[in-house]
Amino acid sequence: MSKISPCLWFNGEAEEAANLYVSLVPDSRITKIQRNPIDGPPGQAGTVLVVEFTLAGQSFMALNGGMKLEHTHAVSFKIDCADQAEVDRLWDALLANGGEPSKCGWLKDRFGVSWQIVPSALPTYLGGSDSAGAKRAMQALLGMVKLDVEGLKRAYEGKSAA
Template identity: 65%
Template sequence: MSKLVPCMWFNGDAEDAATFYVSLVPNSEITHVQRNVSDGPSGKEGSVLVVEFTVAGQPLVALNGGMKMEYTHAISLMIHCDDQAQVDSVWTAFLAHGGKEEQCGWLRDRWGVAWQVVPKVMFEFLSSPDKAAAARAMQAMMKMVKLDVEALRRAFEGKSAA
């Protein structure tokens, strides 16, 4: 059976990016590195052409495409975090490696890739049959940069921020 594997474009630092990404969360690893067989637009013979890797079990490919390409918010990678400690750990790692904070749990890594760092409980809040509670959680999220699980829970439950 075929599977869908996102391919990310880099300009000579695909292996650095993949190595960083696999350091973020468990169940992540580099599975294969393909080197250029001859000199070409993507690099010299023997340099890294493609890195196959998984992040949280999701297969990805990093390609050294030979020129810089810009990423947009039209596509992002979302990390579902187990708890606030994992949100904090992943968020801090991105920022420590040149990432830039955005809004609502979004950030950009140093290569410009858009990521969403989201606690799993957020999906429970937003899919709740209690539409008012779900709306409160959404409104709270819209005011945040890094997502705060307890603040989201308080909003969902209709409790003040005290």
């Protein structure tokens, strides 16, 4: 087990967020829920204080800190996706109920947490041996919101959109 794990700050939504995240990513689960032992900051006795969970084997902690703090793009979580279907599934699920899409495969979920939804083929196109193809793929990526695997491949190969 790693000695380092991210702690995400929430204002009462820690359990809801953790349940969403573990429902989306294989090899994920809630491992522990700790409740407030007393009334007072950050909440009433018996309410959820901490949720420990794993996403794809990585430990996380969600803390109900008792006040609203904003998450930023300065910290994001990248999910490598096997194919376009997985990109689409995760993109849609994380945007549901108030998430915000951004550019280049980034989004903020309804809790304000930033995610990068990235097809595992991306390094093939951006770091491939064809430097002109890599430049075309990068230009294509810069014009995308949700990443499109076929669009990146066509750009890398120098083929126009179908």
